Amino acid sequence: MTAHAGKERGDRTWSAFAVLAAMLCALAIAAFVFAPPARSQGESGARYTGVASCAGSTCHGRMEGDGTVVRQDELMKWQEPSTPGGAHSRAWAVLNNNRSQFIARNLGIGDPAKAQMCLGCHSTAGTARAVPAEDGVGCESCHGAAGGWLASHYAGVGTNADPDREMRTKHLANLSAGLKKLEDPVVRAGVCVDCHFGSAADGQFVTHRIMAAGHPRISFELDLFSSLQTHHQEDADYGWRKFGAAGRRTDHVQMWAVGQATAIERSLALFQTRRGAEGMFPEFYFLDCHSCHRRIFDQAKPVRTGLDNAGRAIPEGMPPYNDENLIMLAAAARLAAPTLADQLAARTAxxxxxxxxxxxxxxxxxxxxSQTVAALKSAFASRNFSGADAFAMVDAISAKAIRDRYTDYSGSQQAVMGVDTLLNAMVSSGRVTVGAAAGIRGDIDRAYAAVKDPNAYKPSEFQASFGSAVRAIGALR
Structure with a gap:
């Protein structure tokens, strides 16, 4: 471990604290436990080796994170029994609990622990039959089938005069052999949304019918959920290996922006396929849940249960498309790709x-x-974001034109997750100290409390608590 690791440990401590507080939001916890991340894409014919192939004490199976290059206790973190960091390892096990059995009975699918409808996301075995289902979402679900690169990955580096360059060269070779380039936000987002949003593959789409049977609503934010699953430290070794430079680190603002674009890109792509309808009905998964799931009043004096939303001029009583990611994308576009912002607004309308x-x-x-969204994703992926950009992005998310669109629960929840992950980006970039960020944790938590229960959500109360959180972040400039 390099000397830089000490600082990185501090950053990780704040990041873990922040995102765990975020997950106090009950819906986010439920969605994470029930819909763990995706299998890797495009791996038909690749050979899976299973979690056990990563578990040696000279690999990732140590009891303590005292490795010289990587922690080497990554498997222990993956197996944590109660934290969000261990959710992937528990993914198959939850299929045996009472709630999953209840959902399966409602759907008439038999044992959920054996149903492809569930295994597509709750186990690597959903796509790799040779892997035990009990492993849950194993290493290869995200990192890619290891048959082509495991031996090279295990071999380590030699004793030549430039081990950093050798690590980089070997990493590039492993990528060519099938290792997923998860340091690339576009690749990571593409892997994660397969299950955290949905795909065309069998068992990787949570329909409205599945949610009606009892499955949690899907909610996802790439950088936040990535932080919850971080089993590594970003130090100089990591920078060399992943980016070819000791000082390079994950760009969390970029990760957030690319994640927003990828989520709505996937949503629109699936909407255009057979997934977009079920029988004579639209697939309600794509619509805003809480535009319909409101209290019903049958009385002489009408009671409005919704608010006008300037971002979606649709007839009264018609359920709108779930635009939580489009709202975030509109904010990001104004800052990072202004030439596309007006086109996005026009095509959204x-x-x-x-x-x-x-x-x-x-x-x-x-x-x-979709064409505009794809262009924005490319623009975000090719742009380097700074700590100052994180502040500017918070301003964009809270600007009046965007803030007025927080009339429903989903968009408001996405906004809170957004400012929280951007605050973490400020800490990671050194623009804000860990102590200063911890000092405004209460403001962030109050914003989360306003979206904790979708049935108790009140736009005016959310606007007040969200505004307080944004002002607290702004004061850290």
Whole structure:
């Protein structure tokens, strides 16, 4: 471990504290436990070796994180029995609990621990039959089938005069052999959304029918959930190996922005396929849950249970598309890709309008909007963000034009997760100290409390607590 690791440990301590506080939001916890991240993409024919192949004491199976290059206790962290960091290892086990059995009975699918509808995301075995289902979401679900690169990965580096360069060269060779380049936000987002949002693959799409049976609503934010699953330390060794420079680290603002773009890109892509409808009905998964799941009043004096939203001009009583990621994307575009921001706004409005016409019009508008989203994702992926950008992004998320669109629970929850992950980015970049960030933790937690219970969500109360959190962050400049 390099001397830089000490500072990185401090950063990790704050990051872990912040994101664990975030997960006090009950819905986020439920979604994370029930819908663990994705299997790796594009690996048909690749050979899986299973978790046991990573578990040696000279690899990732030590009891303590005292390795010289990497921690080497990554498996212990993956197996933590009660924290979000161990959720992947518990993914298959939860299929045997009472709630999962209840869901399975409602769906009529038999044993959920054996049903492909569940195994597609709750176990690597859903896509790699040779791997024990009991392993849950194992290493290869995210890092890729290891058959082509495990031996090289295990071999370590030699004793030549430039071990850093050798580590980098070997890492690049492993990537060519099938290791997933998870340090690339586009690759990581593509892997994660397979299960944390949905894919066209069998067993990787939580329909409205599955949610009606009892499955939690899907909620995802790439950088926050990545922090919860961080089993490594980003030090000089990591910088050399992953980026080819000792001082390079994960760009958390970029990770957040790319994650937002990838989520809505995947949503729009699936909406255009057979996933977009079920029978004579639209697939309600794509719509804003809480536009329908409200209290019903049958009395002489009407009671409005929703607020007007300037971002989606649709007829009263018609459920809107879930635009939580589009709202975040609109904020990010204003800062990081202003030339595309107006196009995004126009095509978003056209898409919402088309949703009120017919499915053919909506699909055509979704295709147009998808092109803009893809361009934004590329723009974010090619841009380096700074600590100052993190402050500017918080300002963008809380600007009036964006803030007025927080009329529903989903968008508001995404906004809180956004400012929290951006605060972590400020700490990681050195713009804000761990102590200063901890000092405003109460403001962030109060914003989370406003979106803790979707049934108790009140837009005005959220706006007040969210505004307080944003002002507290702004005071750290």
């Amino acid at each position: 056209a898409f919402h309008k088309a949703m009120a016409t017919d499915r053919a019009s909506a699909v055509a508008a979704a295709a147009q909007l």
